[in-house]
Amino acid sequence: xxxxxxVILAGGSGERFWPLSTKAxxxxxxxxxxxxxxxxxxxxRLHGLVPADRIFIITAERLVEDTAAAAWNVPRANIxxxxxxxxxxxxxxxxxxxxxxxxxxxxxxxxTADQLMSDVETFRLTLSDSIKxxxxxxxxxxxGIQPDYAATGxxxxxxxxxxxxxxxxxxxxxxxxxxxxxxxxxxxxxxSGKYYWNAGMFIWKTGTMRKALGEHAPELAQLxxxxxxxxxxxxxxxxxRRAYPPLRAISIDYAVMEHxxxxxxxxxxxxxxxxxxxxxxxxxxxxxxxxxxxxxSCEQLEAQNNIVVSENRLTALIGVRGLVVVQSxxxxxxxxxxxxxxxxxxxxxxxxxxxxxxxx
Numbered sequence: 001x002x003x004x005x006x007v008i009l010a011g012g013s014g015e016r017f018w019p020l021s022t023k024a025x026x027x028x029x030x031x032x033x034x035x036x037x038x039x040x041x042x043x044x045r046l047h048g049l050v051p052a053d054r055i056f057i058i059t060a061e062r063l064v065e066d067t068a069a070a071a072w073n074v075p076r077a078n079i080x081x082x083x084x085x086x087x088x089x090x091x092x093x094x095x096x097x098x099x100x101x102x103x104x105x106x107x108x109x110x111x112t113a114d115q116l117m118s119d120v121e122t123f124r125l126t127l128s129d130s131i132k133x134x135x136x137x138x139x140x141x142x143x144g145i146q147p148d149y150a151a152t153g154x155x156x157x158x159x160x161x162x163x164x165x166x167x168x169x170x171x172x173x174x175x176x177x178x179x180x181x182x183x184x185x186x187x188x189x190x191x192s193g194k195y196y197w198n199a200g201m202f203i204w205k206t207g208t209m210r211k212a213l214g215e216h217a218p219e220l221a222q223l224x225x226x227x228x229x230x231x232x233x234x235x236x237x238x239x240x241r242r243a244y245p246p247l248r249a250i251s252i253d254y255a256v257m258e259h260x261x262x263x264x265x266x267x268x269x270x271x272x273x274x275x276x277x278x279x280x281x282x283x284x285x286x287x288x289x290x291x292x293x294x295x296x297s298c299e300q301l302e303a304q305n306n307i308v309v310s311e312n313r314l315t316a317l318i319g320v321r322g323l324v325v326v327q328s329x330x331x332x333x334x335x336x337x338x339x340x341x342x343x344x345x346x347x348x349x350x351x352x353x354x355x356x357x358x359x360x
Contacts, residue, residue, distance in 0.1 A: 007095035010059040010113035019331035028113040089255035093220035097227025110202040118271025129169035130203040141203040144196025150186035155198035174263040
């Protein structure tokens with residue numbers, strides 16, 4: 001593990017967690033789970049596997065200070081602010097450059113700041129085995145999660161032949177990545193037993209990813225090289241300010257994963273959840289006898305199967321069922337549970353209001 005580095009991507013906006021999550025306070029800073037921000041939990045999961053001085057966090061420039069506060073044990077110099085949002089592929093190119101500068105033989109673990117794993121020890125074992133496989137072979141390792149329902153909000157990985165890796169974790173050749181399917185297609189994927197949720201985590205040697213970027217995204221390979229050659233934090237900051245604005249916004253799946261032929265998939269079974277919407281939050285809390293999940297203060301009369309988040313005020317429900325009710329400091333969301341995914345659509349309308357900026 002002496003060449004292992006972790007890079008946590010923490011630039012997401014968490015729009016589906018509105019109104020608790022906003023541009024100024026995105027999802028990774030929400031402390032609903034265990035009383036600590038999701039970003040703090042992401043750092044804690046690496047304890048005993050990757051030391052804090054080998055953890056980098058890439059976030060939005062405006063969130064650097066809040067990120068440093070949530071990830072207090074990560075060196076401040078290891079927290080990098082992007083000058084503008086360009087999706088995951090440019091951030092990953094920067095990550096590879098940062099590790100190449102520190103260690104040419106470095107193995108990069110790309111992780112996210114806003115997911116939960118209920119079985120942390122199994123996650124560490126899976127990550128450790130993935131590092132070993134990436135160190136031995138010229139492969140890109142990705143993590144696939146065995147689906148337990150036909151989710152339409154996740155991308156999928158089609159698993160091919162099993163590989164002999166001499167590890168506890170099982171590995172397969174990754175045949176292809178597919179985007180978020182409709183309900184019928186998702187059901188067929190789950191029934192087949194060949195498809196896994198794409199968890200958005202990747203492990204590779206820096207040289208392996210640099211080669212892939214050179215073949216499939218030359219402009220990002222150039223960015224990676226520039227970061228590796230940056231002589232100081234000021235040089236890096238100047239490079240990012242100059243290089244980022246002209247870049248196209250593109251995910252690593254589109255830029256590399258859908259084209260590369262050397263991808264293997266680790267089968268993850270560690271209770272993964274990207275907690276991407278309010279209904280998904282309910283699974284991490286106990287419901288009352290009427291099926292209501294309450295975080296904070298709520299009084300209800302003949303109300304059933306609701307999700308209520310009301311930490312700083314009392315919310316009262318009478319005779320309603322199947323609602324999501326979220327109170328924040330300056331906004332309240334009320335919607336049916338089965339329409340909670342439409343929050344992003346609502347946010348676009350709110351942003352168009354003359355005073356919309358203060359709400360989103």
